[in-house]
Amino acid sequence: MATPATTEALARELERLEQADLYRRRRVAAWSPELRAAELVVDGRRCLAFCSNDYLGLAHDPRLAEALAGHALAAGAGSGAAHLVTGHSPEHHALEEELAAFTGFPRALLFSTGYMANLGLLCALADRGDLVAEDRLNHASLLDASRLSGARVRRYAHADPAAAERRLDGSARRRFIVTDGVFSMDGDRAPLAALAALARRHAAELVVDDAHGLGVVGPEGRGSLAAAGLAPADATALVGTLGKAFGTFGAFVAGSETVIETLLQRARSYIYTTAPPPALAAATRRALALARAEQWRRDRLATLVGRFRAGAAALGLRLAPSDTPIQPVLASSARAALEAAERLFAAGLWVTPIRPPTVPAGSARLRVTFSAAHEEADVDRLLAALDGIPALRPGGAA
Numbered sequence: 001m002a003t004p005a006t007t008e009a010l011a012r013e014l015e016r017l018e019q020a021d022l023y024r025r026r027r028v029a030a031w032s033p034e035l036r037a038a039e040l041v042v043d044g045r046r047c048l049a050f051c052s053n054d055y056l057g058l059a060h061d062p063r064l065a066e067a068l069a070g071h072a073l074a075a076g077a078g079s080g081a082a083h084l085v086t087g088h089s090p091e092h093h094a095l096e097e098e099l100a101a102f103t104g105f106p107r108a109l110l111f112s113t114g115y116m117a118n119l120g121l122l123c124a125l126a127d128r129g130d131l132v133a134e135d136r137l138n139h140a141s142l143l144d145a146s147r148l149s150g151a152r153v154r155r156y157a158h159a160d161p162a163a164a165e166r167r168l169d170g171s172a173r174r175r176f177i178v179t180d181g182v183f184s185m186d187g188d189r190a191p192l193a194a195l196a197a198l199a200r201r202h203a204a205e206l207v208v209d210d211a212h213g214l215g216v217v218g219p220e221g222r223g224s225l226a227a228a229g230l231a232p233a234d235a236t237a238l239v240g241t242l243g244k245a246f247g248t249f250g251a252f253v254a255g256s257e258t259v260i261e262t263l264l265q266r267a268r269s270y271i272y273t274t275a276p277p278p279a280l281a282a283a284t285r286r287a288l289a290l291a292r293a294e295q296w297r298r299d300r301l302a303t304l305v306g307r308f309r310a311g312a313a314a315l316g317l318r319l320a321p322s323d324t325p326i327q328p329v330l331a332s333s334a335r336a337a338l339e340a341a342e343r344l345f346a347a348g349l350w351v352t353p354i355r356p357p358t359v360p361a362g363s364a365r366l367r368v369t370f371s372a373a374h375e376e377a378d379v380d381r382l383l384a385a386l387d388g389i390p391a392l393r394p395g396g397a398a
């Protein structure tokens with residue numbers, strides 16, 4: 001047990017979070033085959049989810065579950081060790097080759113999670129004496145990774161290449177420009193063409209975390225670099241996650257032969273951890289093939305997003321400049337975001353309120369996300385429910 005002094009200090013801090021409407025609570029969410037792919041039973045209530053990152057609607061696809069179960073029956077549930085010991089299976093190896101082919105990079109390396117991929121990548125490539133310029137709205141794992149690397153970390157104004165340029169210090173050994181491809185809480189896209197040009201001009205390394213772009217944007221869902229008309233040679237490394245659009249779990253880094261070989265030798269979050277189950281790699285291979293082939297999923301998303309934005313604008317809701325399935329609706333306060341989410345939940349619609357510190361102070365929101373598993377009628381139902389919530393209007397009461 002923690003000492004009484006520590007327990008008391010922790011309890012006070014929890015109390016403070018509660019008072020500030022920043023306390024986080026989990027809900028228990030269950031899916032089963034009699035539900036639609038975008039539905040969940042949450043605390044006993046059947047509801048339609050507008051908050052998952054399952055953008056292509058693949059997480060509940062029976063073809064992925066069959067690949068997972070089939071491979072587990074054939075080859076076992078666990079990998080038994082790290083990739084550099086006995087854990088690197090033929091399924092892992094084949095998935096890496098397919099991810100390299102998909103992204104166009106010479107090689108890809110699997111990590112257990114995106115968080116670990118970012119830690120491994122930046123800590124292996126950056127060190128004291130280096131400089132990492134980070135978009136102010138980058139994912140927490142990218143900020144944590146650059147801090148842990150020991151490099152000097154400088155944040156630049158969101159999606160602003162001129163601000164990024166001012167952060168690039170000529171005296172550093174290596175300079176990194178690190179950005180989300182599609183921003184996780186805002187849904188907008190990084191100005192990758194300008195950042196790539198900046199990297200080229202300053203001989204800096206461009207690192208793109210495309211957790212929300214891969215599978216969703218670009219031809220065949222090849223992601224933000226492809227959507228921006230860039231080639232793999234324009235970036236030092238591309239980070240992708242497998243638990244979002246691809247519907248399974250895990251992550252990878254794509255890069256040159258030398259970068260990937262360096263990660264294999266040096267990335268501690270790769271070396272000192274158990275490889276994911278091979279069956280998971282089998283399921284992800286299936287997901288990758290489906291994501292590439294089933295263009296209708298991206299077309300459906302575009303239709304849903306267009307319908308939502310038109311409807312929300314007509315209602316006077318405050319949207320962000322996003323054309324991706326992430327469509328935040330800004331609220332007047334953290335309390336307003338919480339209350340709006342409660343009202344939607346009571347109507348059988350699950351949308352998560354996002355509050356500081358996940359987003360900057362004063363920008364609490366409902367993070368609405370769409371999935372190819374949604375129908376146009378679902379969008380209309382969401383709009384009708386949002387229409388009844390005064391706190392989402394500019395100047396609306398909390």
Ligand SMILES: *Cc1c(COP(=O)(O)O)cnc(C)c1O
Binds near residue numbers: 112113115211
């Ligand atoms: C979700 C996310 C991660 C973390 O990936 P996990 O596999 O969930 O650990 C990293 N970067 C970005 C931008 C993300 O949105």
